[in-house]
Amino acid sequence: MAKVIVITSGKGGVGKTTTSASFSSGLALRGNKTVVIDFDVGLRNLDLIMGCERRVVYDIINVINGEVSLKQALIKDKNCDNLFILPASQTRDKDALNLEGVARILEELKQSFDFIVCDSPAGIESGAFMAMYFADEALVVTNPEVSSVRDSDRILGILAAKSRRAVEGLEPVREHLLVTRYDPKRVNAGEMLSVTDIQEILRIPLLGVIPESESVLKASNSGTPAIHLDKSDVADAYRDVVGRFMGEDLPMRFVAEKAGFLKRLLGGR
C-alpha cells in the first residue's frame, strides 16, 4: 500500500524543500518507487533543488484542471531511476488547488508508487492544508529555535485535528520529528535549543538530526539534493533518516550536547 508522507513545518526557511528532495531521493535510492510533489504553488522551488527546472512543462495545476495527464506532468529525476517529480505552478496561486483534485491525483499515484512525498509550503493556509490533509505520516521539520518549535507545535495540532485521518476518525497521522540546521557548538553555548529541549516541547519521536552545513547551500544552488553529496555530514544524516524511516535502528549522530537553553531559561530543578 502506497504511503503519503507530508514534509511540513509551519515556519518557512527551515529546510522543508531540502528535506523533501533528499528524503525522496533516499527512498528512491533504496529501490522504492517514489514521487515528490511540490505543493508550494506560486513559489515553486523543488524543481530548482532537484535540478529539473528546465524540464518543467506542465505542473500540478494543469493535472488538477484536467488539461494534461499525470504521466505528461511527471518529471523523471536525473539522479535516481525510481524518482519522479510533480512540480508546482509558478504562475498560479494556492487557490488553484482543491481537495477533490488533490485526492484524485494521489489516488492515481498510489496505483504505481510506493511513497508519495508532499512538500508543504510554509504557513497554515490552504496550500499547507492541502499538502497535509491526505497524509499517512508527517515529517515535522524544525530548527533549534523557539519560533520554529512553536510553529511546528501548531502544525502538529492541525494534523491531529484537521487531517483526513483525524476527520474520519482513523488511526492518527504518524508523526516524526526532524531537527535541521543543528549546531551542537551553538547548543552548548546556549544559543540554540537542544534536541532534548525540542522533544520536551513537541513530544513526538525523533527521526533524525541534520547538522548545519554550508554544503546544503552549495547543493541547492547546483540543483543536486544534499543526500548525493560526497563526504558530507548532511548526506550521511539524511541517509540515516531514510534508514530509520524504513525501520532500521541507527544511532543518532551529529548530536553532542549538554544541558540546553530551555532548561537554563526555565531554571530547571
Add this chain to the structure above:
Amino acid sequence: MSIEIPAFKIKTGTLPVLQLHILTTDMAQLKEQLALRLKLTPDFFASTPIALELSAIAESGAGLDYAELAAFMLEHGMCAAGVVGGSAGQRAAAVRAGLGLFTDAPARNIPKRDADQAPTVVHVVELHEQPELPGFSGGAAENQPADPPMAQAVAETPPVRATMVIDRPVRTGQRIYAEGGNLVVLAIVNAGAELIADGDIHVYAPMRGKAIAGAQGNEAARIFVQGMEAELLSIAGCFKVFEEGIPENVRGKPARVHLEGSRLLILPLMH
C-alpha cells in the same frame, strides 16, 4: 487566538445596604414619621438604595401599598430597591410594585415593638446577596421559621455535566472549552494553547499555555497543574500573567490556584 474582550461580568458581591425596618402597616403613620425623620437630614439618603425590612409586620400578614411607599421614599431621596423578609403575600405584592427580593439576611437586630419608640429604625447591616450563577445552588438557610414558605426565585441547579478528559497533547493554537463542567488534561499543554472550563481545570503534565477556570464567573473554581509553567492563569475573570517569570516556589512544580477575594493565589501543591 485572542480572547474576546468580555462586555460584562456577573459576579457576586457583599455590599453594605441600608435597611428600613417597617414596624407598622399604617401607611399614614409611617409616612408622617418618615417625613419628620428625613427633614432632619434632608440629603442623607440621596439616591441611596434601601431594603425594606418586613419581618416585624410579617406575622400580621397585612398588606402595604409598596408602590405608594416607594414613590413617597423617592420624593425624599430614598430609593427603595427591594424587600427583605416578610410573608409570602407581602413579598409577592412587593414584586408587583416593581421591587426586588433580597434573600434573607440572618435574623438580627429585630427591634421589639414599643409604642414609645418611633416606628422606623434605620441601620446598616451586611447583606449577603445570593449568587445566581452556575455552580451555585440558591438555597439559603431560613431564619424565620414563623414565616410561610416564600415564593423565592431560586436558580435551578444546572445539570451536572461530565468532566471533559483530554489525553493528547494540547498544542499551540488549540483551544479546549469544557462548557459547564471541569476539564482534565493528561498530556502536555504547550505555550499558545488555551484551556477553558466553567468549572475546575486539572493538568497532569507540564502546563505551559493559558488556563481559564470558572469562565462564567464561578469564583470557587480552581486550577491544579503538575508542572506550573503557565503563560496565564485566570479564575472567574481575575487573571495573572508572568512577565517576570513564575514564582520560584512553584515554577515547574505541582501547584494549585484559587481565588481569595480578588487575588489569585498560586500555592505549591505539596508542602
